Amino acid sequence: MRSADTGTQTVRLRIWRGDSQAGRFVEYSVPFNDGEVVLDVVHRVQATLAPDLAVRWNCKAGKCGSCSAEIDGRPRLMCMTRMSLFDRDSPLTIAPLKTFPAERDLVTDVGFNYAVAGRVPPLAPRQTEPGEHHRIWDADIERVQEFHRCIECFLCQDVCHVLRDHESNKNKFVGPRHLVRLAELEMHPIDTADRRATARHDLGISYCNITRCCTEVCPAGIAITDNAIIPMKERVADRFFDPLRLLAAKLRSRPDSGPAK
Amino acid sequence: MGAALSELRELAAEIEVHSFDVVVIGAGGAGLRAAIEATAMGASTAVVCKSLLGKAHTVMAEGGIAAAMGNVYAEDDWKVHFRDTMRGGKMMANWRMAQLHAQEAPERVWELEEWGAAFDRTGDGRISQRDFGGHRYARLAHVGDSTGLEMIRTLQHRLAQSDAQVFMEHTVISLLTDADRISGVLSYSRSDGRFVLLEAKAVVLATGGIGKAYRVTSASWEYTGDGHALALRAGAELADMEFVQFHPTGMVWPPSVRGILVTEGVRGDGGTLRNSDGRRFMFDYIPPYFAEETAQSEAEADAWYEDKRANRRPPDLLPRDEVARAINSEIKAGRGSPHGGVYLDIASRRSAEYIMKRLPSMYRQFKELADVDITTDAMEVGPTCHYIMGGVRVDPETGASSLAGLFAAGEVSNGLHGANRLGGNSLGDLLVFGRRAGAGAAAYASGAGQSGRISASEVSELCADALAPLTSEGGENPYQLQGELADLMQSNVGIVRRSDELAHAIERLEDLEERSYQAHAPGGRKFNPGWHAALELRSMIVVSRCIATCAVARTESRGGHTRDDYPSADQALGRINFLLRWAGPKTGPSTGGSLELTTAAVEEMPEELAQLFVQGQGS
Numbered sequence: 001m002r003s004a005d006t007g008t009q010t011v012r013l014r015i016w017r018g019d020s021q022a023g024r025f026v027e028y029s030v031p032f033n034d035g036e037v038v039l040d041v042v043h044r045v046q047a048t049l050a051p052d053l054a055v056r057w058n059c060k061a062g063k064c065g066s067c068s069a070e071i072d073g074r075p076r077l078m079c080m081t082r083m084s085l086f087d088r089d090s091p092l093t094i095a096p097l098k099t100f101p102a103e104r105d106l107v108t109d110v111g112f113n114y115a116v117a118g119r120v121p122p123l124a125p126r127q128t129e130p131g132e133h134h135r136i137w138d139a140d141i142e143r144v145q146e147f148h149r150c151i152e153c154f155l156c157q158d159v160c161h162v163l164r165d166h167e168s169n170k171n172k173f174v175g176p177r178h179l180v181r182l183a184e185l186e187m188h189p190i191d192t193a194d195r196r197a198t199a200r201h202d203l204g205i206s207y208c209n210i211t212r213c214c215t216e217v218c219p220a221g222i223a224i225t226d227n228a229i230i231p232m233k234e235r236v237a238d239r240f241f242d243p244l245r246l247l248a249a250k251l252r253s254r255p256d257s258g259p260a261k
Numbered sequence: 262m263g264a265a266l267s268e269l270r271e272l273a274a275e276i277e278v279h280s281f282d283v284v285v286i287g288a289g290g291a292g293l294r295a296a297i298e299a300t301a302m303g304a305s306t307a308v309v310c311k312s313l314l315g316k317a318h319t320v321m322a323e324g325g326i327a328a329a330m331g332n333v334y335a336e337d338d339w340k341v342h343f344r345d346t347m348r349g350g351k352m353m354a355n356w357r358m359a360q361l362h363a364q365e366a367p368e369r370v371w372e373l374e375e376w377g378a379a380f381d382r383t384g385d386g387r388i389s390q391r392d393f394g395g396h397r398y399a400r401l402a403h404v405g406d407s408t409g410l411e412m413i414r415t416l417q418h419r420l421a422q423s424d425a426q427v428f429m430e431h432t433v434i435s436l437l438t439d440a441d442r443i444s445g446v447l448s449y450s451r452s453d454g455r456f457v458l459l460e461a462k463a464v465v466l467a468t469g470g471i472g473k474a475y476r477v478t479s480a481s482w483e484y485t486g487d488g489h490a491l492a493l494r495a496g497a498e499l500a501d502m503e504f505v506q507f508h509p510t511g512m513v514w515p516p517s518v519r520g521i522l523v524t525e526g527v528r529g530d531g532g533t534l535r536n537s538d539g540r541r542f543m544f545d546y547i548p549p550y551f552a553e554e555t556a557q558s559e560a561e562a563d564a565w566y567e568d569k570r571a572n573r574r575p576p577d578l579l580p581r582d583e584v585a586r587a588i589n590s591e592i593k594a595g596r597g598s599p600h601g602g603v604y605l606d607i608a609s610r611r612s613a614e615y616i617m618k619r620l621p622s623m624y625r626q627f628k629e630l631a632d633v634d635i636t637t638d639a640m641e642v643g644p645t646c647h648y649i650m651g652g653v654r655v656d657p658e659t660g661a662s663s664l665a666g667l668f669a670a671g672e673v674s675n676g677l678h679g680a681n682r683l684g685g686n687s688l689g690d691l692l693v694f695g696r697r698a699g700a701g702a703a704a705y706a707s708g709a710g711q712s713g714r715i716s717a718s719e720v721s722e723l724c725a726d727a728l729a730p731l732t733s734e735g736g737e738n739p740y741q742l743q744g745e746l747a748d749l750m751q752s753n754v755g756i757v758r759r760s761d762e763l764a765h766a767i768e769r770l771e772d773l774e775e776r777s778y779q780a781h782a783p784g785g786r787k788f789n790p791g792w793h794a795a796l797e798l799r800s801m802i803v804v805s806r807c808i809a810t811c812a813v814a815r816t817e818s819r820g821g822h823t824r825d826d827y828p829s830a831d832q833a834l835g836r837i838n839f840l841l842r843w844a845g846p847k848t849g850p851s852t853g854g855s856l857e858l859t860t861a862a863v864e865e866m867p868e869e870l871a872q873l874f875v876q877g878q879g880s
């Protein structure tokens with residue numbers, strides 16, 4: 001792919017073009033430079049060959065979660081995927097997220113994620129004395145800070161088999177992103193609500209069968225399965241199947257030692 | 262709903278029409294906070310934003326929220342913060358805004374905590390505060406180095422609990438006015454290209470900045486100065502447009518990431534700037550204005566991180582304008598790094614563990630995008646266009662602009678930061694004045710009676726004008742025009758300015774404006790970024806003209822405005838704000854004389870506040 005005379009390289013891309021009705025892969029060939037990421041070459045296609053090529057992006061530094069796509073079949077952020085990763089002669093395939101309805105080109109309708117977000121009951125902070133503020137210990141806050149790193153790129157939602165393979169599941173299961181949100185609230189040191197019934201009935205936590213695909217694709221490095229979903233599943237199981245353990249847990253918990261659940 | 266509106270419905274059946282008390286444009290920190298406040302006050306509220314919810318520019322803010330909570334240094338209070346803000350802004354800030362901000366920021370931070378924000382903690386369980394440039398005490402509440410993400414997500418979830426209606430991926434084309442007050446907002450939906458008309462009693466602009474007008478920038482595609490241009494063309498006044506902040510530390514290599522922000526927190530947490538000789542060159546650039554409060558030796562600077570009472574602040578943490586100019590000079594003198602920056606070194610000064618805990622996203626950013634491990638190697642950094650201090654001139658208490666019914670908050674507004682913004686004061690600005698503007702707009706709306714009339718013919722005209730790029734065969738490529746503009750501004754209205762270059766820029770901008778209205782975007786109306794680029798180009802050019810026009814007028818160097826031909830500050834000009842009004846046609850290309858430049862005296866602060874600046878007092 002390197003042309004000796006200019007020092008620049010050329011890449012062939014197969015980009016999905018289309019809308020909710022129909023679409024196909026279109027091949028483009030553009031130059032690229034050392035250090036560039038996939039989003040750079042997609043932008044080059046847009047600026048020089050296909051001005052109407054639809055693609056989302058904002059930060060170009062892995063902070064906003066806008067530029068999700070499936071690159072050679074793997075869900076990734078285009079802005080954090082270096083071109084140097086792909087060292088071979090066949091074209092690079094860039095497709096929109098499959099789990100969500102196609103809107104146009106690389107842009108999908110991710111409205112599902114915003115629609116179901118409201119199913120997770122919000123924070124219910126414990127009261128402080130007037131003029132006082134919460135005292136929270138590092139170790140307690142660090143646990144939820146991991147979940148707060150989520151940039152809502154929805155790659156976990158995209159790769160989740162429950163959502164990806166069965167459209168009808170979207171009525172029953174909110175997906176890993178929102179189970180992370182559940183965990184961050186449930187483990188929040190100042191929260192007082194109990195969302196276990198919600199987790200079971202409205203969020204469909206039992207649909208998750210722990211294949212860990214979500215964890216693998218998370219660009220923020222959140223241990224979605226191990227640190228969020230499994231502990232939540234355990235809490236829900238406790239609540240519904242073991243009233244004695246629940247009672248014991250309640251007796252053990254004190255107001256100042258983290259979540260009283 | 263007025264008669265004009267039903268008429269309009271017949272006239273243009275494909276236009277979707279809604280009606281609200283308050284329409285907020287922009288969903289970054291200021292817009293979300295404004296909408297939360299407006300709904301809390303009972304106003305029916307809409308939020309219109311160009312991207313998906315939670316992706317606005319605030320998400321990229323790194324360092325923290327400046328708020329004198331006194332958690333780390335009990336001596337800190339609003340007066341010290343107020344003084345830092347005024348001095349950092351070279352005494353050009355609106356004193357009342359600086360006061361309100363310093364007084365209210367702590368409440369706004371604690372409120373975020375009640376809403377779920379998970380701030381880093383001090384050893385005794387309170388919200389931790391970090392050092393930043395220009396702040397006397399460690400003052401920034403933070404979440405690692407991704408404080409903006411925490412803030413936007415917290416506000417987004419809070420807003421979701423209200424009944425505000427969000428129009429995601431909608432771009433505003435024009436503000437609508439009835440005589441001399443706001444009557445609505447014309448936008449289009451990016452996903453399907455249809456026009457959406459929002460009748461409104463009050464509008465809050467929270468559209469952020471203008472960074473895309475420059476080649477090397479920390480801004481995303483959204484930063485095209487839409488709000489500035491919308492306000493100006495609707496009849497509101499802009500002020501201080503010459504003051505543009507170049508953040509001293511953007512990435513410089515590889516070219517793909519040039520301009521991406523490197524948080525000031527690196528220096529706040531102990532990082533230091535060095536040139537190619539390994540020299541900590543900032544000691545050579547301490548201006549007399551800050552000499553009294555700046556360390557004069559490396560030993561004192563290093564000791565300051567541990568003990569702020571006995572030592573003065575390192576020159577690496579001078580306000581951003583000073584540091585950016587110093588870096589610029591080092592590079593020009595040939596003492597830069599291989600890729601045209603200087604070195605920012607924290608690796609040799611702090612443990613890898615500390616760096617990973619305090620600066621995790623910087624670590625990832627350099628590791629993944631530049632193959633640099635910041636725990637073992639120095640970063641290469643250089644100035645990048647980051648922020649505009651100028652904007653819509655507002656009333657400090659309510660955010661009201663000079664146009665009835667139009668409010669503004671955050672970067673699009675003017676006043677808090679004067680000639681130069683201190684790091685950390687932006688996020689506080691969004692919260693304090695977002696809330697105030699939301700409240701101001703809701704109160705105005707409840708007393709406004711009937712909505713203003715919307716002219717059907719004006720709307721049709723605006724729609725036709727917006728659709729023109731789709732059919733203007735033979736016009737230029739909007740992306741290329743945007744690139745040409747960015748290069749023009751970068752080299753002629755950049756970090757150091759000169760009268761001949763400014764004159765050249767103004768001439769070229771007029772030509773670019775003509776051509777921008779001929780730009781052609783092939784394709785349809787559905788999610789067509791080329792079409793979008795053609796439309797936002799118009800805002801970018803208006804704003805660029807504003808910056809250049811004020812930059813010509815300010816024949817001195819001050820804060821975010823440096824003139825090669827007028828290198829020092831001018832006392833008299835330091836007491837004057839430059840104001841701009843639009844005198845051209847409401848749509849289409851303007852004529853050369855369409856910007857009206859006037860001046861206003863910087864408002865004098867009351868005596869008890871002025872006392873804070875008497876020599877030696879609390880410095």
Ligand code: FES
Pocket residue numbers: 056057058059060061062063064065066067068077078079080
């Ligand atoms: S553009 Fe923000 S994550 Fe890629």
